[in-house]
Amino acid sequence: MEIQSESPDKVEYGSLDFSIRLMEHLVVPTFVIDANCRVIIWNLACERLTGIKAADVIGTSDHWRGFYDTPRPCLADLIAQGRTLEIDTLYADHDHSHDDEAIAFGRSAMNWCVMPRKGTRLYLAIDAGPIYEESGKLIAVVETLRNITAQKLAEDELQLRATRDGLTGVANRRCFDEALHSEWRRASRESNVLSLLMIDVDFFKRYNDAYGHQAGDQCLRSVATAMSDAVKRSSDAVARYGGEEFAVLLPSTEAAGALIVAQRICSAVADLRLPHAESEAAGYVTVSIGVACMTVSRESLPADLVALADGALYQAKREGRNQALLAA
Numbered sequence: 001m002e003i004q005s006e007s008p009d010k011v012e013y014g015s016l017d018f019s020i021r022l023m024e025h026l027v028v029p030t031f032v033i034d035a036n037c038r039v040i041i042w043n044l045a046c047e048r049l050t051g052i053k054a055a056d057v058i059g060t061s062d063h064w065r066g067f068y069d070t071p072r073p074c075l076a077d078l079i080a081q082g083r084t085l086e087i088d089t090l091y092a093d094h095d096h097s098h099d100d101e102a103i104a105f106g107r108s109a110m111n112w113c114v115m116p117r118k119g120t121r122l123y124l125a126i127d128a129g130p131i132y133e134e135s136g137k138l139i140a141v142v143e144t145l146r147n148i149t150a151q152k153l154a155e156d157e158l159q160l161r162a163t164r165d166g167l168t169g170v171a172n173r174r175c176f177d178e179a180l181h182s183e184w185r186r187a188s189r190e191s192n193v194l195s196l197l198m199i200d201v202d203f204f205k206r207y208n209d210a211y212g213h214q215a216g217d218q219c220l221r222s223v224a225t226a227m228s229d230a231v232k233r234s235s236d237a238v239a240r241y242g243g244e245e246f247a248v249l250l251p252s253t254e255a256a257g258a259l260i261v262a263q264r265i266c267s268a269v270a271d272l273r274l275p276h277a278e279s280e281a282a283g284y285v286t287v288s289i290g291v292a293c294m295t296v297s298r299e300s301l302p303a304d305l306v307a308l309a310d311g312a313l314y315q316a317k318r319e320g321r322n323q324a325l326l327a328a
Contacts, residue, residue: 024044029049038060040058040059049066078090078128111126168240171238184296188298192251196247197261198245199288200244201245202286202322204216258291265289
């Protein structure tokens with residue numbers, strides 16, 4: 001849309017020209033689409049954010065190219081087309097408003113955008129609101145954008161610190177407890193199986209006494225890395241349970257499969273060949289593992305699975321350590 005230049009004293013502040021000029025020079029990246037999803041305004045801040053000039057997008061429905069590398073609707077498109085129910089699947093976070101009054105005033109969302117022209121990835125806070133004629137007919141939708149990437153990265157880092165064990169980098173006990181209850185609820189709904197490995201570093205107190213606490217810390221880091229490498233699925237949760245004890249949660253895994261994972265972990269830790277002269281199990285660091293598997297029902301509790309795995313771990317230690325045993 002072309003705006004004829006005129007001196008400020010000739011501008012009528014209630015005019016359409018002034019409103020358009022104001023929007024085009026807002027410091028907030030803003031674009032406007034008509035009811036057919038064609039761009040009618042693409043302001044200077046939006047040009048700077050996306051790297052796309054207004055002349056290249058005005059009159060087209062190609063505004064998605066500023067934010068994504070494959071065609072998909074922007075938030076303004078969903079409002080213009082009455083497809084707001086799709087916001088759930090297209091945006092990482094949004095305002096969850098579904099009542100007619102909230103929709104009439106617009107929607108808010110946040111999403112990672114690949115920004116193809118800029119060659120960067122940004123986390124954008126997006127607000128989109130409809131503009132209606134007095135008759136109630138939709139004539140346009142305004143979308144504004146804010147770059148909140150730094151804030152998002154800082155929040156993710158805080159979240160990571162809250163859920164990661166500071167020493168080993170695997171999930172901490174709090175994160176494990178939350179994952180256990182979440183997977184338990186899922187398995188209960190589906191009457192599915194859930195397996196758990198409880199893992200103990202053999203004679204770790206003796207290791208600390210012989211080699212010092214710094215060496216002990218490095219030992220735990222190495223063991224945690226070996227365990228994480230041995231667990232193949234992203235859905236399997238490796239956590240530090242406490243001290244030298246670890247846990248691995250294996251959703252939808254039968255007992256035989258859980259035992260295979262446990263044996264793989266035993267081998268991975270043994271293959272580190274970390275010297276342990278005070279161990280009665282071997283001349284190097286080893287682990288003992290208790291394996292438990294349950295078909296989850298409404299009558300059972302997560303604590304029941306933990307107790308089974310703990311019992312199997314105790315038995316593995318009684319029978320010489322450096323092994324994985326399945327709960328009877």
